[in-house]
Amino acid sequence: xxxxxxxxxxxxxxxxxxxxxxxxxxxxxxxxxxxxxxxxxxxxxxxxxxxxxxxxxxxxxxxxxxxxxxxxxxxxxxxxxxxxxxxxxxxxxxxxxxxxxxxxxxxxxxxx
Amino acid sequence: xxxxxxxxxxxxxxxxxxxxxxxxxxxxxxxxxxxxxxxxxxxxxxxxxxxxxxxxxxxxxxxxxxxxxxxxxxxxxxxxxxxxxxxxxxxxxxxxxxxxxxxxxxxxxxxx
DNA sequence: ACACAATACCTCGCCTGTCAAGGTATATTT
DNA sequence: AAATATACCTTGACAGGCGAGGTATTGTGT
Numbered sequence: 512x513x514x515x516x517x518x519x520x521x522x523x524x525x526x527x528x529x530x531x532x533x534x535x536x537x538x539x540x541x542x543x544x545x546x547x548x549x550x551x552x553x554x555x556x557x558x559x560x561x562x563x564x565x566x567x568x569x570x571x572x573x574x575x576x577x578x579x580x581x582x583x584x585x586x587x588x589x590x591x592x593x594x595x596x597x598x599x600x601x602x603x604x605x606x607x608x609x610x611x612x613x614x615x616x617x618x619x620x621x622x623x
Numbered sequence: 624x625x626x627x628x629x630x631x632x633x634x635x636x637x638x639x640x641x642x643x644x645x646x647x648x649x650x651x652x653x654x655x656x657x658x659x660x661x662x663x664x665x666x667x668x669x670x671x672x673x674x675x676x677x678x679x680x681x682x683x684x685x686x687x688x689x690x691x692x693x694x695x696x697x698x699x700x701x702x703x704x705x706x707x708x709x710x711x712x713x714x715x716x717x718x719x720x721x722x723x724x725x726x727x728x729x730x731x732x733x734x735x
Numbered sequence: 736a737c738a739c740a741a742t743a744c745c746t747c748g749c750c751t752g753t754c755a756a757g758g759t760a761t762a763t764t765t
Numbered sequence: 766a767a768a769t770a771t772a773c774c775t776t777g778a779c780a781g782g783c784g785a786g787g788t789a790t791t792g793t794g795t
Contacts, residue, residue: 517633517752518721520781525729532731539743548727552720553786558783561745566781584743603729609630610722615660617637617715619644629781632752651772669752673774696761696772701747 521562525570525606528599531573537586537600538564564589568597575615628665635667635675636684637718640703640711643685648675649698676701684710 519526530541538560546554555563564593567573572595591599631638643652650672658666667675679685686729688696703711 514790516708516782518717519725520752520766521632522725522729523710523781526725529729529731537743545728549724553724553728557744558746558785559781562783564779584741586743604727605723607632612665613631613634613638613718616657616665617634617641617718619641628753632781649772668754669773670756670775671752674752674754679756694762696770696771 516559517540519553522606523559524600525602526555526562527567528595528602531591532596535588535590537588539579539586541583541589556605564587567595571595593619631665635671635717636679637714638667638707639672639679640684640714643681643701643703644711645701646710647702648689649700651698656673679707682710683707685691 526543526545531545532560536544542555542557542560563575564573564575568575568589569591573589573591575587575589578588638657639653642648642656648656654667654669654672676685676687678689680701683704685701685703687699687701690700692698
């Protein structure tokens with residue numbers, strides 16, 4: 512397994528929502544853009560990715576529609592909803608808190 | 624559930640190992656020290672804590688022994704092993720990488 | 736012409752970690 | 766006598782990640 516797969520767990524939704532903040536996009540491309548951002552270090556597994564899409568759609572954070580490609584494989588595009596944008600902002604906030612908390616917790620120096 | 628329980632997932636082992644780097648300690652006290660460090664914001668649930676102890680002991684990161692208290696409830700003390708110290712250092716390294724990676728992945732700005 | 740890789744989607748079932756809910760036993764406080 | 770705090774533990778359910786499998790279309794290499 513790669514370096515940090517378990518550490519990323521719980522951030523999948525945030526990562527996907529972030530990719531949809533600027534513009535609609537489809538699964539395969541979203542995944543590639545994630546790989547590019549980490550220089551190939553990290554990639555969402557397809558099963559994880561599509562599971563997350565279902566979860567996010569069910570909870571109203573994203574909606575989906577089929578693209579009208581004349582050629583090539585069909586693409587399902589995802590669009591972030593207003594509620595999804597709110598969710599993203601709140602997840603970002605949680606991450607900031609969690610980051611500080613973890614840093615506090617994994618250091619060896621005594622309290623204070 | 625509290626703010627960031629799912630985001631901490633995967634760091635439990637690191638958090639526990641960190642608490643044992645300086646000195647041996649027992650479960651209940653370890654958990655209290657974790658609560659104190661976050662000002663009560665976060666606490667490991669007991670089931671999670673003891674599951675983690677089993678896991679860490681099985682993988683050779685910690686060893687355990689019963690304290691010789693003359694009074695009060697019995698205490699099982701945990702001691703970090705050499706291999707546990709190595710593991711801790713490597714987990715810290717992974718955290719640094721993961722932290723940067725997540726920061727890259729959850730931002731909305733374009734690549735580069 | 737034919738095989739293979741790449742694009743693009745999807746599901747099933749296992750594994751692992753978390754945790755609610757329950758339990759035990761001792762010591763102290765009310 | 767009852768409640769609280771200390772201190773340990775297990776069981777079973779649940780959720781997320783992902784390996785392994787699948788479908789269909791288009792482009793590339795020989």
